[in-house]
Amino acid sequence: MVNHNSTSEIRALLETYGLSLKKRFGQNFLIDAGARRRIGATIHDELSRQSAEIGEVWEIGPGIGALTAELLALNRPVRLFEIDHGLIRVLRDQFGDSVAIEEGDFVRTVAAHERAAPAAIVGNLPYYSASSMVARIIESDLSVPVMVFLVQTELADRMEASVGGKDYSALSVLVQSHYTVTSAFHIGGAAFYPRPRVGSTVIVLRALPDRPSRSVSLRTSYIARRAFGQRRKTLRNTLRPYLAALEAEAIDPGLRPEQLTPAQFRGIACRVPENSPEELQ
Numbered sequence: 001m002v003n004h005n006s007t008s009e010i011r012a013l014l015e016t017y018g019l020s021l022k023k024r025f026g027q028n029f030l031i032d033a034g035a036r037r038r039i040g041a042t043i044h045d046e047l048s049r050q051s052a053e054i055g056e057v058w059e060i061g062p063g064i065g066a067l068t069a070e071l072l073a074l075n076r077p078v079r080l081f082e083i084d085h086g087l088i089r090v091l092r093d094q095f096g097d098s099v100a101i102e103e104g105d106f107v108r109t110v111a112a113h114e115r116a117a118p119a120a121i122v123g124n125l126p127y128y129s130a131s132s133m134v135a136r137i138i139e140s141d142l143s144v145p146v147m148v149f150l151v152q153t154e155l156a157d158r159m160e161a162s163v164g165g166k167d168y169s170a171l172s173v174l175v176q177s178h179y180t181v182t183s184a185f186h187i188g189g190a191a192f193y194p195r196p197r198v199g200s201t202v203i204v205l206r207a208l209p210d211r212p213s214r215s216v217s218l219r220t221s222y223i224a225r226r227a228f229g230q231r232r233k234t235l236r237n238t239l240r241p242y243l244a245a246l247e248a249e250a251i252d253p254g255l256r257p258e259q260l261t262p263a264q265f266r267g268i269a270c271r272v273p274e275n276s277p278e279e280l281q
């Protein structure tokens with residue numbers, strides 16, 4: 001069993017396998033037992049709110065399994081998505097057949113499970129690709145009632161940002177169109193090896209009851225990205241092809257994107273024809 005609290009034992013383990021930490025994969029292992037337990041308890045609480053006790057728990061970026069041990073205690077099937085083939089050897093030796101493992105970049109390997117319905121997706125996400133992973137999940141056909149992620153506080157702020165705030169962005173619109181976002185707690189740099197330069201936050205995303213269809217979601221996302229791409233300009237300039245949709249939704253084209261709620265972006269998207277060529281750009 002790996003001692004996840006000891007940096008010297010983690011270093012020794014990596015050495016045994018001939019591995020080194022890869023910065024490009026955002027490898028910052030969670031070495032604080034209290035933080036791991038708290039995340040495990042958060043996931044446990046979220047799952048116990050669900051009516052059916054079925055469905056897999058997916059973990060993105062298990063690393064050497066610091067959080068995986070917490071997930072196995074939930075008595076659910078666990079599926080791991082890990083890009084680092086060296087670490088996968090460590091995971092297989094540690095967990096054997098008690099977990100399913102998907103090797104490769106989550107953003108690609110998830111495609112094989114596009115219509116799955118995991119009970120939850122969790123992970124201490126690699127900072128360099130956390131936002132694209134979250135967007136990939138939301139823009140897929142996956143049906144995920146709850147997600148619990150450990151991310152950079154700056155990203156948590158962007159996902160949670162309210163209309164009008166400086167952090168409010170196309171990502172806020174996408175995430176909040178599908179999920180309520182709650183910052184559960186912060187975790188300091190000393191809880192990680194190696195220690196990151198920025199703070200981290202555990203966020204809980206709970207699915208809204210009236211989530212938009214995939215098609216509306218893609219159009220909402222496209223329109224929000226287009227508007228926020230030039231956030232100082234008014235919608236009259238950035239959403240010129242959609243002015244009729246704005247008018248139908250009684251939205252003033254003199255507004256800037258940060259003044260529109262996720263529901264208003266969705267309203268515009270619903271007025272744009274489904275086969276709009278811009279939809280998937």
Ligand code: SAM
Pocket residue numbers: 025026027028029030031060061062063064065066067081082083084087104105106107123124125126127129
């Ligand atoms: N869960 C472990 C922990 O908490 O100690 C490790 C978390 S570490 C911040 C991020 C993990 O994500 C690393 O194991 C890294 O190799 C993996 N990773 C990075 N990019 C990935 C990707 N595109 N797809 C799947 N896993 C990825």
